[in-house]
Amino acid sequence: MNFTKLIAAAFLLSLFSSCSLEYLKSENSENTTPEFIFNRANFTRYETGLVKMRMKAEKIEQYKSDGSSYAKNAEFDSYNSKGELETSGNCGLMESNTNSEKYKLFDRIYLNMVSQKMEINAENLFFDKKTEQVTSDINSEVFIKKEDMTITGTGFTASGISKSFTFEDQVSGTITTSNDEDEDIQETEDGIEE
Secondary structure: OHHHHHHHHHHHHHHHHHHHHHHHHHHHOOOOOOEEEEEEEEEEEEEOEEEEEEEEHHHEEOOOOOOOEEEEEEEEEEEEOOOOEEEEEEEEEEEEEEEEEEEEEEEEEEEEEEEHHHEEEEEEEEEEEEOOOEEOOOOOOEEEEEOEEEEEEEEEEEEEOEEEEOOEEEEEEOOOOOOOOOOOEEEEEOEEOO
């Protein structure tokens, strides 16, 4: 009986010791400990003397090991090479990685893409700057308003290069067209002319 208790105690002691060492090792790792933590942060990035991006967030954590940053309750604006507002928006959580140039947005996302006259609402979006692709989770609903069109669907994909977007499933929406009395529309043998 004493021998069994002794073996059990030795096993527990070795288990506790090995777990503690691994835990301490992991806790001090650059992967799990932020290099910087900013609360109620205002951040502005400049390139060639012009504002490229502004961000305001409740909290920002920056990690040295992989170039990743996390922002909580973020509001942001991005500007083109002329210093003109290109996109503004907000989200509940943002993950960005400067090494891979990939960005993930979650929770109450609103984007106003000024240059494309388009607004987007979603629960998650993923942006790859290198390929200029924006996608959503296949089952997540995305709402788009562009000029006289509103569309909702799932499986959203957009290309910054072609300025086009698609939905994989469950698409619904409204397109409003104007019928101005001043327009002179004539039907010809080849079709319709304005």
